[in-house]
Amino acid sequence: xxxxxxxxxxxxxxxxxxxxxxxxxxxxxxxxxxxxxxxxxxxxxxxxxxxxxxxxxxxxxxxxxxxxxxxxxxxxxxxxxxxxxxxxxxxxxxxxxxxxxxxxxxxxxxxxxxxxxxxxxxxxxxxxxxxxxxxxxxxxxxxxxxxxxxxxxxxxxxxxxxxxxxxxxxxxxxxxxxxxxxxxxxxxxxxxxxxxxxxxxxxxxxxxxxxxxxxxxxxxxxxxxxxxxxxxxxxxxxxxxxxxxxxxxxxxxxxxxxxxxxxxxxxxxxxxxxxxxxxxxxxxxxxxxxxxxxxxxxxxxxxxxxxxxxxxxxxxxxxxxxxxxxxxxxxxxxxxxxxxxxxxxxxxxxxxxxxxxxxxxxxxxxxxxxxxxxxxxxxxx
Amino acid sequence: xxxxxxxxxxxxxxxxxxxxxxxxxxxxxxxxxxxxxxxxxxxxxxxxxxxxxxxxxxxxxxxxxxxxxxxxxxxxxxxxxxxxxxxxxxxxxxxxxxxxxxxxxxxxxxxxxxxxxxxxxxxxxxxxxxxxxxxxxxxxxxxxxxxxxxxxxxxxxxxxxxxxxxxxxxxxxxxxxxxxxxxxxxxxxxxxxxxxxxxxxxxxxxxxxxxxxxxxxxxxxxxxxxxxxxxxxxxxxxxxxxxxxxxxxxxxxxxxxxxxxxxxxxxxxxxxxxxxxxxxxxxxxxxxxxxxxxxxxxxxxxxxxxxxxxxxxxxxxxxxxxxxxxxxxxxxxxxxxxxxxxxxxxxxxxxxxxxxxxxxxxxxxxxxxxxxxxxxxxxxxxxxxxxxxxxxxxxxxxxxxxxxxxxxxxxxxxxxxxxxxxxxxxxxxxxxxxxxxxxxxxxxxxxxxxxxxxxxxxxxxxxxxxxxxxxxxxxxxxxxxxxxxxxxxxxxxxxxxxxxxxxx
Numbered sequence: 084x085x086x087x088x089x090x091x092x093x094x095x096x097x098x099x100x101x102x103x104x105x106x107x108x109x110x111x112x113x114x115x116x117x118x119x120x121x122x123x124x125x126x127x128x129x130x131x132x133x134x135x136x137x138x139x140x141x142x143x144x145x146x147x148x149x150x151x152x153x154x155x156x157x158x159x160x161x162x163x164x165x166x167x168x169x170x171x172x173x174x175x176x177x178x179x180x181x182x183x184x185x186x187x188x189x190x191x192x193x194x195x196x197x198x199x200x201x202x203x204x205x206x207x208x209x210x211x212x213x214x215x216x217x218x219x220x221x222x223x224x225x226x227x228x229x230x231x232x233x234x235x236x237x238x239x240x241x242x243x244x245x246x247x248x249x250x251x252x253x254x255x256x257x258x259x260x261x262x263x264x265x266x267x268x269x270x271x272x273x274x275x276x277x278x279x280x281x282x283x284x285x286x287x288x289x290x291x292x293x294x295x296x297x298x299x300x301x302x303x304x305x306x307x308x309x310x311x312x313x314x315x316x317x318x319x320x321x322x323x324x325x326x327x328x329x330x331x332x333x334x335x336x337x338x339x340x341x342x343x344x345x346x347x348x349x350x351x352x353x354x355x356x357x358x359x360x361x362x363x364x365x366x367x368x369x370x371x372x373x374x375x376x377x378x379x380x381x382x383x384x385x386x387x388x389x390x391x392x393x394x395x396x397x398x399x400x401x402x403x404x405x406x407x408x409x410x411x412x413x414x415x416x417x418x419x420x421x422x423x424x425x426x427x428x429x430x431x432x433x434x435x436x437x438x439x440x441x442x443x444x445x446x447x448x449x450x451x452x453x454x455x456x457x458x459x460x461x462x463x464x
Numbered sequence: 465x466x467x468x469x470x471x472x473x474x475x476x477x478x479x480x481x482x483x484x485x486x487x488x489x490x491x492x493x494x495x496x497x498x499x500x501x502x503x504x505x506x507x508x509x510x511x512x513x514x515x516x517x518x519x520x521x522x523x524x525x526x527x528x529x530x531x532x533x534x535x536x537x538x539x540x541x542x543x544x545x546x547x548x549x550x551x552x553x554x555x556x557x558x559x560x561x562x563x564x565x566x567x568x569x570x571x572x573x574x575x576x577x578x579x580x581x582x583x584x585x586x587x588x589x590x591x592x593x594x595x596x597x598x599x600x601x602x603x604x605x606x607x608x609x610x611x612x613x614x615x616x617x618x619x620x621x622x623x624x625x626x627x628x629x630x631x632x633x634x635x636x637x638x639x640x641x642x643x644x645x646x647x648x649x650x651x652x653x654x655x656x657x658x659x660x661x662x663x664x665x666x667x668x669x670x671x672x673x674x675x676x677x678x679x680x681x682x683x684x685x686x687x688x689x690x691x692x693x694x695x696x697x698x699x700x701x702x703x704x705x706x707x708x709x710x711x712x713x714x715x716x717x718x719x720x721x722x723x724x725x726x727x728x729x730x731x732x733x734x735x736x737x738x739x740x741x742x743x744x745x746x747x748x749x750x751x752x753x754x755x756x757x758x759x760x761x762x763x764x765x766x767x768x769x770x771x772x773x774x775x776x777x778x779x780x781x782x783x784x785x786x787x788x789x790x791x792x793x794x795x796x797x798x799x800x801x802x803x804x805x806x807x808x809x810x811x812x813x814x815x816x817x818x819x820x821x822x823x824x825x826x827x828x829x830x831x832x833x834x835x836x837x838x839x840x841x842x843x844x845x846x847x848x849x850x851x852x853x854x855x856x857x858x859x860x861x862x863x864x865x866x867x868x869x870x871x872x873x874x875x876x877x878x879x880x881x882x883x884x885x886x887x888x889x890x891x892x893x894x895x896x897x898x899x900x901x902x903x904x905x906x907x908x909x910x911x912x913x914x915x916x917x918x919x920x921x922x923x924x925x926x927x928x929x930x931x932x933x934x935x936x937x938x939x940x941x942x943x944x945x946x947x948x949x950x951x952x953x954x955x956x957x958x959x960x961x962x963x964x965x966x967x968x
Binding site: 091092093094303304306307308309310313314316317318342344345347348355357358359367370371374375376377378379380381383385386387404405407 | 583586587588590595596598600602606607609610612614618619620621625628832835838840841933934935936937939940941942943944945946947958959960962963964968
């Protein structure tokens with residue numbers, strides 16, 4: 084991901100892979116950490132939405148004892164130890180390594196081509212020349228280097244106090260493999276079950292897709308992929324993961340982290356209101372929405388999609404502007420759920436207090452210590 | 465000197481049908497038909513026939529047939545009839561062979577080798593008759609990012625926005641000056657642009673003062689090498705100001721409106737004496753470099769108080785990508801590229817048929833270059849020259865275009881039959897002539913309706929195709945070459961177009 088590559092022609096850009104999926108997310112808005120049972124059971128309930136060719140989890144509040152350090156989850160395909168040596172030499176040069184270990188796995192679970200998975204907790208070791216670079220850009224550039232230059236090594240996640248566990252298999256198999264239910268707790272869990280329409284399932288291509296502490300799980304096909312990708316290339320994001328969900332992850336990073344736009348605005352870029360609706364707005368809004376559309380039209384995510392984006396303190400659900408893929412939200416006390424299907428929420432929380440269907444293009448924003456998710460209730464269908 | 469030229473058309477009259485109404489005789493400005501009432505028969509001067517089909521279409525008895533007279537010379541793959549006729553014309557006159565309209569040589573038309581995509585299963589196609597399908601397009605510079613402020617939880621735009629012009633659909637009428645075309649034709653374009661929510665381009669012949677009130681909001685005014693009709697009021701009345709550097713049909717050369725065509729009215733609009741030749745020099749004599757262009761761009765922006773986008777129109781030539789990049793860096797908000805199949809009112813045949821490159825390749829190269837340099841958002845790109853149908857327009861947009869300029873297509877909608885005799889000033893359809901007897905054949909009320917119908921059909925067709933692709937906004941197709949595939953193209957062509965081969 085994020086590899087600078089100048090293709091001689093568009094023809095050589097990798098094909099996108101098309102897939103349909105099941106997605107689920109749950110967050111405790113008080114920040115209380117909980118185990119993976121709900122996420123695992125919910126996604127299991129939507130088994131038909133996946134095909135066993137990819138599943139994964141993102142967990143926030145994962146490593147409270149190492150919360151000040153970047154947690155790098157790195158896989159080595161084919162258990163390539165030379166790659167591991169190279170990666171570690173690189174890490175030692177650019178980071179202070181605080182702690183590292185193999186990510187524990189259950190040897191009884193056999194998965195397709197399972198790689199060696201390792202995690203590193205690191206602090207930055209900036210050279211004089213890179214002092215001015217922000218911490219985040221520094222980490223991104225190093226992650227980019229690892230992903231593009233070291234064969235068989237791939238960084239699954241690179242944020243603080245969070246991590247991504249993913250692979251080829253049904254999500255519940257991935258959960259069993261990494262023993263998520265027994266070993267980990269977090270205050271946000273998002274999960275993805277994948278149904279690729281063309282098959283080369285590989286561990287890096289499973290969801291969630293992540294950069295820094297941003298993660299994206301996505302259900303859909305972006306018919307605007309080519310336009311989105313080429314716009315992101317202008318901002319030095321190069322897509323190499325063979326999946327259209329990648330553009331969403333980069334678009335989120337560009338708009339929200341680099342340009343500092345809040346999700347409420349970014350949502351209106353990904354799924355802008357129709358011009359008819361803009362015509363009925365007051366002058367200030369009309370000006371804003373017209374300007375957003377003019378500048379960011381290439382990031383309009385056209386075609387069917389539902390996405391759950393998460394980073395620290397926030398989990399966001401969004402569907403495309405004409406709502407061609409499902410998203411249901413539910414809440415009970417401080418637990419808030421986002422899911423492809425209501426049944427999956429009810430399966431893990433039978434006594435839901437509220438359940439609602441957000442409108443196309445209207446984000447459900449779940450924020451720590453707030454009840455902002457209820458705002459989307461007013462705009463629900 | 466006697467030219468020894470064969471006539472180009474055979475004019476046949478079926479005597480059993482002809483009712484001697486003499487419509488053909490009145491309609492033909494070339495004097496092909498001549499009626500002798502004493503003999504009660506027509507005489508035909510075939511060598512003067514241009515094949516415009518005016519008499520054929522207006523004959524109430526269907527008595528006339530005009531057909532190309534193809535190969536009377538011995539067939540020859542190299543020395544074609546056209547080549548030989550041109551040599552004879554040159555031998556007779558010692559002049560440059562002139563022609564009108566666009567390049568008609570059988571160069572590869574890349575539009576014919578590109579096919580479009582549609583949705584199946586993995587995403588749904590959309591029915592444009594039942595759901596919104598947005599074609600709205602904005603021309604002008606877009607900033608890299610926006611500043612947004614929050615006031616009591618409500619977002620507000622905090623950054624200034626450069627001027628942009630909205631279009632209801634990504635179609636524009638290309639530059640055709642008053643003088644090159646007739647007043648009714650010019651007015652029809654303006655009326656249709658207004659009706660359809662798009663823009664027309666005045667060309668370099670100025671904008672008549674009495675049209676400014678009603679049509680200025682739909683006008684692009686041109687500032688070309690002759691600077692005809694340019695003053696402060698002219699620049700300020702329009703939506704966009706365009707600097708014309710070149711034209712696809714005749715890159716590298718200027719224009720010449722003969723004095724006979726410069727009537728009182730045209731003289732007034734162009735601000736030149738009546739009856740004088742209106743000469744547009746080949747270069748703009750204050751632009752000998754990119755920095756000179758920048759000065760003119762900013763002079764025009766100063767003159768219009770930075771309230772209008774400034775466009776620069778160039779012909780598609782070998783280094784078009786680098787030139788376009790320079791133009792954007794020089795401050796232009798729009799780059800218009802005119803391909804070598806673009807039309808003209810008059811051009812030397814040798815230039816029209818041999819200079820320049822096809823718009824499809826030029827557009828692809830420009831779009832790629834601007835993106836590689838990270839400045840694609842700083843300008844809109846308009847493709848021109850040989851866009852024949854909504855399909856061509858859609859393909860242009862998928863290659864990276866913002867909007868297309870149309871000229872030959874609307875002329876055909878007005879009645880033009882591409883006889884390529886625009887330069888003679890004897891257009892029987894009343895389009896490319898200043899002869900009042902001919903121009904009154906066009907009624908702007910009716911002709912403008914034909915033009916707005918044309919735009920409406922293209923609008924519907926573009927919506928149909930977009931819906932089939934499963935996108936509901938034209939922006940999602942813009943530069944989205946994933947939706948194109950090449951058929952019957954060589955590897956280098958696919959690479960320049962940035963398009964995969966069908967099945968790849």
